[in-house]
Amino acid sequence: MQRTLHIFKIWFLGILTSLPIYTHAQNNSEMTPIPIPSFDQANGLQIMQLGYWFPVQTAAQSPAIILLHGCGGPYESRSTRLSSRMRDYTALLNAEGFHVLVTDSLTPRGERELCTQRIGSRKITQTQRRRDALGALNWLSQQPEVDSQQIGLLGWSHGGSNVLAATNLKHPEVVQAGLKPRFAIAFYPGCSDDLKRGYHPSAPVLILMGAADDWTPPNPCLALVDQATEPRPLIELYPNAYHGFDSTTPVQVRLDVPNGVRPGFGVHVGGNPEARTAARARLIQFIRQQIQ
Secondary structure (H helix, E strand, O other), rough: OOHHHHHHHHHHHHHHHOOOOEEEOOOOEOOOOEEEEEEEEEEEEEEEEEEEEEEEOOOOOOEEEEEOOOOOOOOOOOOOOHHHHHHHHHHHHHHOOOOOEEEEHHHHHOOOOOOOOOOOOOOOHHHHHHHHHHHHHOOOOEEEEEEEEEEEHHHHHHHHHHHHHEEEEOOHHHHHHOOOOEEEEEEEEOHHHHHOOOOOOOEEEOOOOOOOOOOOOOOHHHHHHHHHHOOOEEEEEEEOOOOOOOOOOOOOOEEOOOOOOOOOOOEEEEEOOHHHHHHHHHHHHHHHHHHO
């Protein structure tokens, strides 16, 4: 057991030292990845997800929000630099007075991405990601600059599904968790699993989706909202918008994605400027309504 723990520590430190230093979104102080304890374990050892901490400069305790990446992870493609989505939303939320924690559930488990893996064969499940989110909530609540009663979740795609899994009181782990988020926002999540399970949200939830999404289609999410208990989630659908509509990249067909509405025929992914602007405004409006 001691030898196993020693090997794990060497492996994890190797991950930390191999990743780059990140610049704080506002004050340009240097940052390195920090280990964030998950509620998940592997071979009897606690998983340590990677975290990137972007605090705001304030004399009082402030709200915080956790950013939960999609199936592609939190980095730029074939890079160890945080993605433009993560950097952009960090800057947006910092400007609103939020501390931001970006998490990485993939690297500590030896994965780079899940998008090209068939659902059902993925080694990283929503159970593991739910435990990561609950662990990140617990870590944030212990930071002296964070108002522990004002912590939110924000996720995209696979991370949006993580938002649902981490706020669903149908999961005993969510019920038993010492801290519940104040609010949660999910961009284009897959809703089928929690629709089948039944959705009893632990906090107000906002779902933002493209009406034309053929990767994680909106119909299961509309059904989930209809059958959910109070506080019933809110959902916004944006016309002519596909998966990833809040990005600035042109729409393309990803043939390497084996899932979606028509498995084997690819899925549409890319930005829609009107939907992106509207969704960001709705996101900020929703957050302000929840924070007192």
